[in-house]
Amino acid sequence: MSGQTAIRIDRLGKRFGAGPLVLDDVNLSIETGEFVCLLGASGCGKSTLLNLIAGLDRPTTGSIDVPAEGAAVMFQESALMPWLTARQNVELALRLRGVARTARRTEALELLDVVNLADAAEKRPHELSGGMRQRVALARALAQDRPVLLMDEPFAALDAITRDLLHEELERVWRRTGRTIVFVTHNVREAARLGQRVVLLSSRPGRVAGEWRIDTTERRRIESPEVAALSIEITEQLRKEIRRNAA
Amino acid sequence: MSGQTAIRIDRLGKRFGAGPLVLDDVNLSIETGEFVCLLGASGCGKSTLLNLIAGLDRPTTGSIDVPAEGAAVMFQESALMPWLTARQNVELALRLRGVARTARRTEALELLDVVNLADAAEKRPHELSGGMRQRVALARALAQDRPVLLMDEPFAALDAITRDLLHEELERVWRRTGRTIVFVTHNVREAARLGQRVVLLSSRPGRVAGEWRIDTTERRRIESPEVAALSIEITEQLRKEIRRNAA
Amino acid sequence: MPHDATLLDERDAAARAAAADLARTPEASARTADHGHDDLRSLEAGLDRLQTSPDRAPSAWRRFTTSVLPPILFVVALIAAWQLYVVIAQPRPDIVPGPVDVFNAIVLGWESGRLQLAVITSLERGVVGFLIAVIVGTPLGLLLAEVKPLRRAVGPIISGLQVLPSVAWVPAAILWFGLTDATVYFVVLMGAVPSIVNGLISGVEQVPPQLRRVGTVLGANRTRLATLIVLPAALPGYVAGLKQGWAFSWRSLMAAEIIAMGGTIGFGLGSMLQQSRELADIGGVLATVLVILVIGILIELAFFAPLERRMLRRRGLLQGGTR
Amino acid sequence: MPHDATLLDERDAAARAAAADLARTPEASARTADHGHDDLRSLEAGLDRLQTSPDRAPSAWRRFTTSVLPPILFVVALIAAWQLYVVIAQPRPDIVPGPVDVFNAIVLGWESGRLQLAVITSLERGVVGFLIAVIVGTPLGLLLAEVKPLRRAVGPIISGLQVLPSVAWVPAAILWFGLTDATVYFVVLMGAVPSIVNGLISGVEQVPPQLRRVGTVLGANRTRLATLIVLPAALPGYVAGLKQGWAFSWRSLMAAEIIAMGGTIGFGLGSMLQQSRELADIGGVLATVLVILVIGILIELAFFAPLERRMLRRRGLLQGGTR
Amino acid sequence: APQSAAGQTAAADAAATTEPAAELRLGYFANVTHAPALVGLEEGLFADALGDTELTTQVFNAGPAAIEALTAGAIDATYIGPNPSINTFIQSGGQSAHIVAGAATGGAALVVREGIDSAKDLAGTTLATPQLGNTQDVALRSWLADEGYETDTTGGGDVHITPTENAQTLTLFQQGGLDGAWLPEPWVSRLLADGGRGAHVLVDEADLWEDGAFPTTVLLVRAEFLAEHPETVEALLEGHVASVAWLDEHADEASTVINSVIEKDTGKPLADEVITRALEHVTFSVDPHAETFETLVENGLEAGTQKDGSIDGLFDLRLLNTLLEADDGEPVSAGGLGEE
């Protein structure tokens, strides 16, 4: 499984209408089963890049290769359908994937159990806390059963305690399902905590400004010294990028 | 200056209407110029405690002593008046403090300069980023010129990069102005990064469940090993508290 | 670190192998597969418990005393003051009738059967007209909401039509359809359709773009996106439009009934109002105004309010949803 | 760690001393006082620059082609189709007049001076009635918004009154005031005041409680809280109420003018409409309907739309505000 | 009630406590049955009689509007039909107005389409009247009741009665939406002339009344005005009596004078044949035929268009009778319903 390329981005450029260049000459190749964190300051084009990978938008120049099955996506807002219960939200994904009506319910409940939400299956999004909503969104993304999972700052709106927990949750799911994950964040420690590889994007235009690989990803905690050390290094580079924009 | 008690909380209890006890037998004494972080899970009563200190609500039992001049408060949402510019928002605080009309403008601009926002003085809140808005709110709180500053998760809604920066900003302001600061958060690392003392509140009802004092508060960074070590310790205790609620 | 430096380390094979290992565990029976999962599970359960507080709906008695009782008391006080004034000041009964006169007028109308007839006629017309408006307005609204160039062209015109008082259509309708029920229905349609169309358009416009994107990501085609996501999401706006459409139907109906009397037009509340006016019967006029008001409020309370409340509560858009 | 354990360490004196040291620096001249402040300053500047993108207002030309041109083209096409139909199908001109006939009716009305008279009379009445409604509704709304028991009692009644079609007041008003301008103003008031009051109430209700608390924390007393914070914050709701109040004024005015004709009531657009109907002059009827529609739209475009837009833009509530 | 009492005693001690009004506001319809008003205005007879009191006029289309204006104090006196007068008197508990003179009698008929030749043919038809509860409406309802038909005020029953504006009635009759209508002049004549569809008179209201005399138009004065300015009312009556006399004397000129006022007020004159026929069927007289009013009330009650109540005191004919006596004329009777 290892070594196969899941996503290949080649000399990618993106510009909205007549606006400035948002992404410029981005080259990236992500292996199957890899957990890559995309890091960058606000407005540097992280979401744009993710949307391009997801096929929600088309590149201006360059090319993107993704698996034929496509990618599942999770956003910062859980974007659950507010009129459906947690289970029905997951079932919607199954239905759109083409799962037979009879199998949907069981599978949805199983997926909710994966994110420890079996008890909240019949609750509606507004009855769930932010962390629970994101876990439902994760279950929904898993329901799509696509080899690639794209995540756009999925934990940014959560409080720190919940976020720490969901880091563990996500790592567990990743290890268990072997998905290829591209995780967008502007939290340096989060990237250092989660990723096997951290890719730093520069701003205006977005370019790859740095890349770090983490050797041992098991038993990491956000307080681990190796995470802190890497964070200091990445922060240094990131602040350099930010300072470039002050002038 | 050291050693004087700024805030003394004595056997404090709070209950809303006929609801359950939210705060129970809270005892706390905060010295003048001290930076105390109040830490606790969601809904444990941190905001309730802060509102009681601020005088926005009255305790059910027990007593709170605060300096006669009262306290300035900062909330999670900047709560700036959307129809006023940054400068006018600060001037509003000055006006309500009783500063003469002629002096207000200069003082407001000086305060905005303290938070590095002199250039954005004439912008309205919606034209500012979240981080800039919170800095305006900080300037407004400083404009009140009260010895105590209460902050209720002021940086929780910001992205990590901005938050790290505002930590430095707040520390700088604290050192420069010598305010007594009570800072509410549920981010363990934030508490360990900022406070001279961290107070952990338990949930349902809220009680003081632990207290840590930090020796050297200078040149701390959020990635510093001593912050990480303390975080691990506090997290341990906090998770114990949370787990208590699972049953 | 220079701008284009990359720190690549190829020694991640071990971690990858471990991941692959775990991936082989079937999802369904995963309950206890992971190491430390139980710990996580209890932590998450605790946090979930802490972060969701059960909806405590206010007690029925409290709701009654805070929101039902005060207006009733106010109305009773108002009536008492009115009766007192009439008793003390003895105004001319053809200018200021007492509450008793108005009540008598209602009783009289009831006993003669005119009131029931008028209420039934008006309600029937109002409801039928409203239903026709819904049938006409819904596809029109959907069309405009989904076809953007069309919306740009027709949308402002429809909004403009909402500004036009529907009474203004009465004279034209009388010329076109004579004094027949067609006139009444035409006026009702001209009043209600723009509201319904606008409600639907704004409902669709207010669908968070994120929901559409999720739909696309989940693999929905155009039709399924519309039926499974856009339409349910636009429901609150649609219901608001329907509610407003009903208000306009009722208004327009009354206008049409008051102005277009005679011919083959049946006897509705508007006609009754106008008749009372012609007989200089102020008691009858006020009684009819009261009936019109009460019916308007009743329809809203009995039909639209619960519909809207249920929908909003399901979506947590009503006060009482915790977050 | 046991439940009540506390880890107190008293060796924070050094840090405290340092803080006290720095606190002595006067605030005003603090620009370069802190160590590393310049570094922070440049970082913050960079971040601020990155996180705020300048509002790029769409070009006037683009706004014209996307939102002004399409409805105009649509109307032109509609008129062309109508004329074509009239030319080809030759319908009876007293049932379906051509656009040319309607245009001629307008020209005729203009040349005889009746159109100007009607427009001026109606506009004057509408504006005067609306202003009275504002003068009556604003204090009433403020009172209801600020005195909670009163709001509980009277609020539902006022909302209910909004459901009552204002035409229903016309017969009663005629009985009370005869065919005089007082009748017209009464009907306009009954239509507009509830909207304005409701707008103000909901505006005040929608003031984020956080803003009130900030006001209290900043040391505002009751009066200053109301004038400096609650009122400006309630402005959007108030303006929305005013806009709706105007729409109701205009509607009610037309209803009153159409039904209450003769007497000393001046000659307004409603009267003109009714006259055209009595003369079976369908061209005149449609011409008047058109004038009523255009005036309604114009007032909204020329007065309320810019007012509302400016206010919303200042508060960043309009699309175009970045965050 | 005090006001009413004041009104009744006012005329007696008028000279002592009152003075002429500065202005008299008079209402009338631009209609053949209101000819005394039209002639009095056109020939200046009112102006002569009123002297310093300024006369302003208001034209109404229907009785209710005139009553509303009277009630609201927007006019002081009006020419009007008997039923609206009865209505306002009863509704106000006798405080609103008094009839001070008659103006016209006769001139109402049921016109029907071809194929309806007797009352038997009316079953299931739709008939129009000018207005619910007005003289013709009540007449039609009581006549139908006598013929054994049931009707009601909501348009139901064996014969459907739909009160419809006169102009609309003509259009609807032409289009076939109505089978007939009980109308006053000049609409009877207009329907006969322009209605088509074999329009003919089925019932002439004159045939239903003793002597063929029934009130069509009376002169109604606001009670307060009558109490405060009896001199002015007397002057108005003087002009009114002169008008009626003029109409009597100038029968040939009358149609031209009337038509010119109608044209002035409505923009359209009546056709010559219409006005000629109309005038043939209307009689102008200052006698209000008070004796018929009890019957009118009974009919109204039966028809359900009237509230029950006393009309005692509706008439105040003292000023009229003073004038008539001075001219050596016969006094008119209040039929026991008021002062004579």
Ligand SMILES: Nc1ncnc2c1ncn2[C@@H]1O[C@H](COP(=O)(O)OP(=O)(O)OP(=O)(O)O)[C@@H](O)[C@H]1O
């Ligand atoms: N649809 C669009 N049309 C025009 N410009 C766009 C569009 N989407 C994004 N942009 C611009 O592209 C740039 C990058 O946006 P993007 O949302 O990808 O940034 P980001 O890195 O995700 O930022 P954040 O961290 O705030 O989410 C921004 O300057 C933004 O203004």
Ligand SMILES: Nc1ncnc2c1ncn2[C@@H]1O[C@H](COP(=O)(O)OP(=O)(O)OP(=O)(O)O)[C@@H](O)[C@H]1O
């Ligand atoms: N005004 C109120 N009326 C009734 N209950 C209240 C009120 N305010 C707070 N509570 C309850 O008190 C408890 C503590 O609330 P509080 O807002 O102080 O928690 P918190 O620690 O600030 O939580 P968070 O981290 O989510 O801000 C909660 O259970 C809440 O439901």
Ligand SMILES: [Mg+2]
């Ligand atoms: Mg983004």
Ligand SMILES: [Mg+2]
């Ligand atoms: Mg809180």
